[in-house]
Amino acid sequence: MPIHIRFADGDPLRCRFAVSPLWEVREAVRMLGRPLRHGSRLPWLRRMGTAAAGLDLRALRLLMPERGPVPAFLCPPPGGPFSVIDDELAQVRATDPERAYADLARSLSATPGAAAGPLGRTLLEDPGRTVRELADLLELAWRALVSPDWPSLRSLLEADIAFHSLRLADGGPERLIGELHPRVSWSRGTLTVRDGRDGTEGTEGRSYGEEPRITGGEGLVLVPSVFVGPDGVRGFAPEREPGSTRPEAATVVYAARGTGGLWTEPGGGPPQALAALLGRGRATVLAALAEPATTTALAQRLGLAPSSVSAHLSTLRGAGLLTSYRFGHQVLYERTPLGIALAEAA
Structure with a gap:
């Protein structure tokens, strides 16, 4: 089902861009686990398959269901325009175990039998330990899959932000969002991220439904990604816990421009x-x-x-x-x- 995010008066002006190495790690792991959907990227997949041979990525892949949310604590909204991987991993490691348990259970429930399986039970029995182990695994995946190419990847992502920032300045959020992806739309202060027609993931959050999520002034973070894929888009709208004052911006991760040349042999x-x-x-x-x-x-x-x-x-x-x-x-x-x-x- 689609996610609808209704912005408070003036909130669309709080639209900002961010580069997140942690989001790239997550999407790289997702891509590597589903190679048949990324045939145009075979050169990268072959190389990364070798680099990832010594990594046990089963826990991360189990928490990336076909249709459902990835635990929110694994990829928090970037805190600045150009996040540093060490800072993002520190934020993951600081996750409260109670929040981690709720996020893990919600994610596992999206895959029939996952929570009752051996790996699912291990993830749930000690959420504090699970947070530490997942953060360590993300760090290893960063070093193997993304870090060697990060200078060129970051340059491409920064160029995409510069391009779209000009569109935002020229035509406002409606024009900008209309250009990001066919499944992302903007109408009368409401942002909609629709599911993929091919059954791929399109929306993520702490709940699903047609009722719009209403922001409280946190705005929107737009995150270009190299690994999300040209046909992919991720919408994440965190649901504020009752009585919580913690700001959590809605996030849309979209395919960066100009990635085609990265995946082909010279x-x-x-x-x-x-x-x-x-x-x-x-x-x-x-x-x-x-x-x-x-x-x-x-x-x-x-x-x-x-x-x-x-x-x-x-x-x-x-x-x-x-x-x-x-x-x-x-x-x-x-x-x-x-x-x-x-x-x-x-």
Whole structure:
């Protein structure tokens, strides 16, 4: 069933973006456990399958049901725009055992027989110990699956935030949210995250139903993800406990732009005609800009020196094939209509 989140007056203005390494770990574990749904990412899956060979991820996978909530304490809303994995893991380890037990039981109940099975019983019998062990397992998964590629992944996520922040400034939350994912919509102060048609997870929270959850001024956190998948979106709307004053923002995790190049093996370079016209280096950079990107992200993606990529970008921009815009410390490059026509014709 979909999640509806109704925002208090003025609350949509509290929309913010965040990068969360812990959310990426969770989604990487989910992807690795369901490889048939991610055929386009086989190069990464093969490499990560080897890296994860020594990890026992059964407990995390059991707590990621096909249709139901992941324990909320495993992925708290990011506290800042660029969270640090050590801080997020410390937040997990500080979870109150009573809250952990309630979250674990709710998650296990979504899978028939999970709570009564040997692993489910072990998870529930000592929630304090379970919290510590799950946090340790998340840390090991971070080191094996995400940390080696984190600089390039973070650059891509930061570029996505810069792009969408401009959309938010230009058209407000309705335009921004309408572009995030087909299953996310905004109407009259209510955000809706619908379930996937293919049976994949679409919503998470502490309860399900058509009744809207009403925020109390905490706003909305938008988290771009590399691993959530182009057809995936996660909506999480925590239900405030009676009498609680703890702020918990609604969270939407969505697929970041420009992830396609991460999952393919390096090809044979740009089209021959384009390389003959522009030179191989400039043609390679133009062909790689199917989505806006920064100099650093392009250099990491293409395996080129940042200075070389910067020189090619300047030449292409001077020729009218690219445009650039600054957001914070990021400078994003994007094809102009002429650049699009030239790259696609080639």
